[in-house]
Amino acid sequence: MASTEQQSPATPPASTGGTKTSRWRSRAFRGLAYQVILVVVVLLVGGYLAGNTLENMRVRGIQSGFGFFLQPAGFGIGESMIEYDSSEPYWKAFVVGLSNTLRVAVVGIVLTTLFGTLLGIGRLSRNFLLRTLCTAYVELFRNVPVLLQLLMWYFVLTDWLPDMSAALNPVTGFFLSKNGLSFPIPVWSAGHFATLLGLGGGIAAAWWHARRARHAFEISGAQWPVLWPAIGMLVAGTLIGWLVGGMPGAIDMPERGELNISGGGAVTPEFIAVTMGLTIYTAAFVAEIVRSGIQAVPRGQSEAANSLGLSRAQNLRLVLLPQAMRVIIPPVTNQYLNLTKNSSLAVAIGYPDLVSISNTTLNQTGRAVECILVMMTVYLVLSLLTAALTNWYNTRMAIKER
Amino acid sequence: MNNFKSIALAGLSIGVSALVFSGVAHAGKTLDGIKARNQLVCGVNTGLAGFGAADSQGKWAGMDVDVCRALAASVLNDPEKVKYVPLNAQQRFTALQSGEVDVLSRNTTFTLTRDASLGLSMTAVTYYDGQGFMVPKKSKIKSAKQLKNAAICVQSGTTTEKNLNDYFKAQKIAIKPVVFETLEASVKAFFSGRCQAYTTDASGLASIRNKEAKNPDDYEILPELISKEPLGPMVRRGDDEWFAIVKWTIYALLEAEEYGITAANADSMKTNDSPAVQRILGSSEDTGKLLGLDKEWAYRAVKAVGNYGEMFERNVGPKSALKLPRGANNLWNKGGLQYAPPIR
Ligand SMILES: N[C@@H](CCC(=O)N[C@@H](CS)C(=O)NCC(=O)O)C(=O)O
Numbered sequence: 001m002a003s004t005e006q007q008s009p010a011t012p013p014a015s016t017g018g019t020k021t022s023r024w025r026s027r028a029f030r031g032l033a034y035q036v037i038l039v040v041v042v043l044l045v046g047g048y049l050a051g052n053t054l055e056n057m058r059v060r061g062i063q064s065g066f067g068f069f070l071q072p073a074g075f076g077i078g079e080s081m082i083e084y085d086s087s088e089p090y091w092k093a094f095v096v097g098l099s100n101t102l103r104v105a106v107v108g109i110v111l112t113t114l115f116g117t118l119l120g121i122g123r124l125s126r127n128f129l130l131r132t133l134c135t136a137y138v139e140l141f142r143n144v145p146v147l148l149q150l151l152m153w154y155f156v157l158t159d160w161l162p163d164m165s166a167a168l169n170p171v172t173g174f175f176l177s178k179n180g181l182s183f184p185i186p187v188w189s190a191g192h193f194a195t196l197l198g199l200g201g202g203i204a205a206a207w208w209h210a211r212r213a214r215h216a217f218e219i220s221g222a223q224w225p226v227l228w229p230a231i232g233m234l235v236a237g238t239l240i241g242w243l244v245g246g247m248p249g250a251i252d253m254p255e256r257g258e259l260n261i262s263g264g265g266a267v268t269p270e271f272i273a274v275t276m277g278l279t280i281y282t283a284a285f286v287a288e289i290v291r292s293g294i295q296a297v298p299r300g301q302s303e304a305a306n307s308l309g310l311s312r313a314q315n316l317r318l319v320l321l322p323q324a325m326r327v328i329i330p331p332v333t334n335q336y337l338n339l340t341k342n343s344s345l346a347v348a349i350g351y352p353d354l355v356s357i358s359n360t361t362l363n364q365t366g367r368a369v370e371c372i373l374v375m376m377t378v379y380l381v382l383s384l385l386t387a388a389l390t391n392w393y394n395t396r397m398a399i400k401e402r
Numbered sequence: 403m404n405n406f407k408s409i410a411l412a413g414l415s416i417g418v419s420a421l422v423f424s425g426v427a428h429a430g431k432t433l434d435g436i437k438a439r440n441q442l443v444c445g446v447n448t449g450l451a452g453f454g455a456a457d458s459q460g461k462w463a464g465m466d467v468d469v470c471r472a473l474a475a476s477v478l479n480d481p482e483k484v485k486y487v488p489l490n491a492q493q494r495f496t497a498l499q500s501g502e503v504d505v506l507s508r509n510t511t512f513t514l515t516r517d518a519s520l521g522l523s524m525t526a527v528t529y530y531d532g533q534g535f536m537v538p539k540k541s542k543i544k545s546a547k548q549l550k551n552a553a554i555c556v557q558s559g560t561t562t563e564k565n566l567n568d569y570f571k572a573q574k575i576a577i578k579p580v581v582f583e584t585l586e587a588s589v590k591a592f593f594s595g596r597c598q599a600y601t602t603d604a605s606g607l608a609s610i611r612n613k614e615a616k617n618p619d620d621y622e623i624l625p626e627l628i629s630k631e632p633l634g635p636m637v638r639r640g641d642d643e644w645f646a647i648v649k650w651t652i653y654a655l656l657e658a659e660e661y662g663i664t665a666a667n668a669d670s671m672k673t674n675d676s677p678a679v680q681r682i683l684g685s686s687e688d689t690g691k692l693l694g695l696d697k698e699w700a701y702r703a704v705k706a707v708g709n710y711g712e713m714f715e716r717n718v719g720p721k722s723a724l725k726l727p728r729g730a731n732n733l734w735n736k737g738g739l740q741y742a743p744p745i746r
Contacts, residue, residue: 057521059640060499060521060638060639060640061519061520061521061639061640062499062519062520062521063518063519063520074564074567074568075563075564075566075567075579076563076566076567076570076577076578076579077579078553078578078579078580078581079578086567086571087571155590155594158591158594158595158596159594163595164598178594178595178596179553179596257551262551268580269596270580347583348582348583348584348587349582349587350555350580350581350582350587350588350591352581356558356581356583359492359558359559359583360558360559360563360581362492363491363492363495363558363559363560364515364563364564365515365519366495366515366516366519366520368496
């Protein structure tokens with residue numbers, strides 16, 4: 001908008017009216033006018049479509065409205081992190097669906113990041129076997145459609161794993177079968193507050209140590225060990241907290257029942273297949289991004305690091321990765337978004353994600369337009385949030401001129 | 403991504419179809435449309451043997467398909483003039499609402515919500531059913547009450563999900579539903595052993611066991627029926643003439659059985675002494691006129707698919723592959739529920 005007064009050089013001198021005409025003709029004004037017209041047109045068309053749809057639905061006796069969200073859902077959901085009962089309203093079922101979507105997205109994003117980074121670095125390895133394996137992996141998994149991969153993992157899990165009655169029991173407390181993976185979980189007791197507090201203390205100490213180490217390095221160039229002491233502090237803090245809390249040790253062990261394995265924590269084969277499938281697929285893309293990010297750092301940087309006597313690991317950690325990050329983050333964000341959106345394919349293999357819940361609701365209530373609107377809004381918000389978060393991180397990582 | 407596209411498409415198609423088909427309700431009646439294109443468009447199952455399934459040559463057969471054929475025979479004088487549109491559980495109502503099909507004849511349960519809020523009307527019950535369970539024989543489960551904590555595979559978009567919840571909630575038994583979008587996926591998951599039981603309409607169970615199981619004898623259908631599933635064709639609301647035609651064609655097939663008219667004897671029965679038979683076959687009174695059809699509408703329907711009993715026996719009855727007992731679907735005067743209002 002800074003160019004409001006600026007005239008385009010091609011504008012012929014106005015014969016009459018002087019400045020008035022030229023302002024009307026200014027590029028900025030025209031730009032603004034086009035935008036206003038566009039918004040008005042979009043609103044009109046949108047309004048017309050919405051009005052027409054509603055009117056036609058009314059004429060045909062198709063009921064509409066969001067009121068149904070307060071009605072009892074009346075259907076059960078196979079797995080949920082939140083307490084849910086079928087007598088609760090539809091909106092609660094949607095929240096459960098959303099939580100299941102987020103569960104896949106969060107676990108998937110963390111695993112994809114770790115796995116993708118390792119693969120990306122592996123592709124640049126000097127070890128021929130490792131490099132070739134990583135390349136083969138990337139080429140294979142990024143070129144097979146993700147829906148097929150999900151179906152494949154699911155069929156592998158449900159076809160090849162034993163029935164529940166013959167569940168694999170590799171380690172005490174762990175059961176793996178067609179019905180999923182059951183594992184022991186600690187039973188929550190008051191004493192665990194102390195454990196958590198201890199963990200918090202450990203994190204604080206580790207953070208403080210890292211800060212001091214950075215400070216020392218900036219002042220004198222002294223390199224303090226950071227990683228191991230930090231881990232030590234975490235473990236020690238947690239342990240002390242646990243001891244102070246009276247060593248709560250109750251553990252909920254899964255047990256073989258008549259028809260099912262009950263107790264403990266459990267993840268279904270649907271969840272495993274979705275998370276595994278999306279991770280394996282998306283990691284292939286992340287690996288490529290990481291590889292190209294590292295390669296985007298000029299060779300001279302590595303050579304300079306070598307001549308300073310940095311080891312290869314130090315070079316990677318201190319010189320290459322920080323610079324590569326700037327190239328890597330924007331496209332990786334895209335992959336995070338893709339993973340989140342692709343999690344909607346979970347419905348194909350019976351995972352009760354947002355789409356699955358929405359489908360059931362849509363079919364029970366007939367409120368198609370409403371359910372689809374809600375679904376679209378939720379995915380839009382999720383995408384915008386992920387983007388905002390990564391943008392924030394990106395600004396933090398950007399080159400700071402000193 | 404795919405799903406996104408389909409969601410967007412669904413959204414778009416709802417919007418667009420609302421626009422495009424806004425004319426249908428006002429302008430022409432469904433019957434006029436059918437006559438103009440000389441073809442009935444019938445929404446059927448994607449593949450449920452005995453009810454609606456295409457064979458390898460693309461020829462459709464089944465109870466629900468026969469209803470389409472009977473309709474085409476009475477309206478267009480040719481049971482072959484039908485275009486079949488396979489619809490899965492989720493697509494079916496939208497397809498009917500938008501005018502993509504003239505009638506939905508696809509093992510669809512009549513419920514209040516569907517009747518009152520979707521802009522659709524239920525015609526006549528062609529099959530009285532109830533929801534049941536199928537389990538592998540080797541599991542030794544003999545009753546649904548033993549399914550505590552079991553994973554149960556079900557297809558979404560059906561009445562099945564809610565019934566499942568209702569039943570086990572009343573029994574205070576916890577179960578884990580595993581919900582799939584398509585019939586294939588849910589059936590595959592069950593046969594692979596992911597679920598301890600599969601649930602849907604008992605007729606559907608018989609069909610799936612017979613058609614999809616590697617060895618049908620390895621599976622057992624439990625005795626409990628946990629719901630009422632009156633299945634029958636639905637039409638769009640607001641076209642009472644077409645609604646009446648669909649309804650009365652089904653009643654005609656039932657009345658035909660009641661009076662002993664079959665596909666084979668329909669011609670000779672025309673001169674039968676019974677006034678009721680003559681009325682059905684159109685050799686005396688013209689009942690078709692009242693429906694906007696001709697005198698022989700019912701005669702042609704029976705001639706095309708046989709009476710209701712023949713239709714049942716051929717597609718799903720004890721001598722067919724599905725071996726379903728006639729049970730509740732017997733005529734009212736033979737201890738069943740099938741009771742057609744008189745053609746008079
Ligand atoms: N009668 C129930 C269930 C009908 C139904 O869709 N059954 C399933 C399982 S037998 C089916 O036919 N699926 C075939 C498909 O969706 O393609 C209803 O109307 O909701």
